[in-house]
Amino acid sequence: MQVKIYDDYEKLSEATADEFIDTIKQKPTALLCFATGNTPIGTYKALAKKIKEQELDVSKCFCIGLDEWLDVPPEVKGSCYYDLHHHVFEPLGIHSSQIHLFNALSTDIADECNKMNELIESKGGVDCMIVGIGKNGHIGFNEPGVSVKLQAHEQVLHIETLASGQNYFSGPVKIEKGITLGLAQVMNAKKLLLLASGMNKAEIIKAAIKGEITEMIPASCVQLHQNVFVMIDKEAASLI
Ligand code: GLP
Numbered sequence: 001m002q003v004k005i006y007d008d009y010e011k012l013s014e015a016t017a018d019e020f021i022d023t024i025k026q027k028p029t030a031l032l033c034f035a036t037g038n039t040p041i042g043t044y045k046a047l048a049k050k051i052k053e054q055e056l057d058v059s060k061c062f063c064i065g066l067d068e069w070l071d072v073p074p075e076v077k078g079s080c081y082y083d084l085h086h087h088v089f090e091p092l093g094i095h096s097s098q099i100h101l102f103n104a105l106s107t108d109i110a111d112e113c114n115k116m117n118e119l120i121e122s123k124g125g126v127d128c129m130i131v132g133i134g135k136n137g138h139i140g141f142n143e144p145g146v147s148v149k150l151q152a153h154e155q156v157l158h159i160e161t162l163a164s165g166q167n168y169f170s171g172p173v174k175i176e177k178g179i180t181l182g183l184a185q186v187m188n189a190k191k192l193l194l195l196a197s198g199m200n201k202a203e204i205i206k207a208a209i210k211g212e213i214t215e216m217i218p219a220s221c222v223q224l225h226q227n228v229f230v231m232i233d234k235e236a237a238s239l240i
Contacts, residue, residue: 001223003209003230005237009197012233013042016130019193019229020047021056023128028060031120033129033181034088035066035140036080036168039195040130041087048091062123063094064116066131067140067180068102069165069173070109070154078169079104102152102179109179113152120185129189133196136160137204137217139186141178144216150182183221192228194219196236205232206239 006012020043023030034040051058065080074081081101089099100119106112120126131139136158138144143158155178157165165175186192196205208219209230222228 001228006233009233013046016043016231017046030127031062031123033064033126035131036083037132039132039197044087063099065101068104069175070177072104109154116152126189128191130193133219137219139219141180142183142218148183148221151184152181154179192225194230197233199235201236202239205236
């Protein structure tokens with residue numbers, strides 16, 4: 001586990017974008033996994049800028065999303081579909097044929113999970129995955145108590161996620177469950193970037209990277225990851 005501490009959010013975002021760039025340069029056909037939430041937005045801005053400046057070809061990459069709010073339609077701002085298109089795919093010029101996201105409106109969630117699992121398998125695993133961390137220690141929608149052995153699965157959302165989740169939407173949206181890559185897939189990512197910024201993440205970062213490895217803090221499993229970069233700013237690092 002490499003813990004990298006940056007002076008501020010901007011430096012953190014630049015450095016995280018550079019990790020993506022390195023992966024794409026080394027493997028133009030890379031499978032990239034993107035998270036939503038507020039934390040990676042700066043990374044995505046920096047990534048779009050760097051890709052343009054360096055005239056990097058991203059036409060052979062393939063992109064997947066980490067998770068999705070079940071039953072929230074794709075046109076709703078705050079859905080992972082909407083946010084990833086807005087912050088990542090459109091600015092990076094990624095074509096729809098290079099994208100696979102969970103379908104929040106699917107009537108067959110098991111099939112939806114299988115499709116994602118098979119896609120990851122068929123591409124030989126995720127080359128670079130960016131994840132945030134919830135204040136309860138979740139990664140994606142892997143909530144406290146989840147097994148580290150799970151692949152893509154449906155998840156009843158934790159009370160903390162239900163509350164903070166409302167902040168991503170323009171008005172009240174009914175959220176109850178999510179669909180997410182499982183921790184087995186997070187642990188298998190060839191490069192994992194765990195991002196956190198700000199004082200409100202300091203406590204959970206300390207618990208996740210310095211505390212006991214426990215299913216009650218799903219992010220603590222990254223302590224056992226083969227190639228993880230914990231990318232945090234000074235505030236998020238203030239208790240470690
Ligand atoms: C949501 C997402 C997670 C994200 C987390 C933290 O619950 N499903 O993938 O990591 O929020 O988000 P933020 O970066 O806004 O703190």
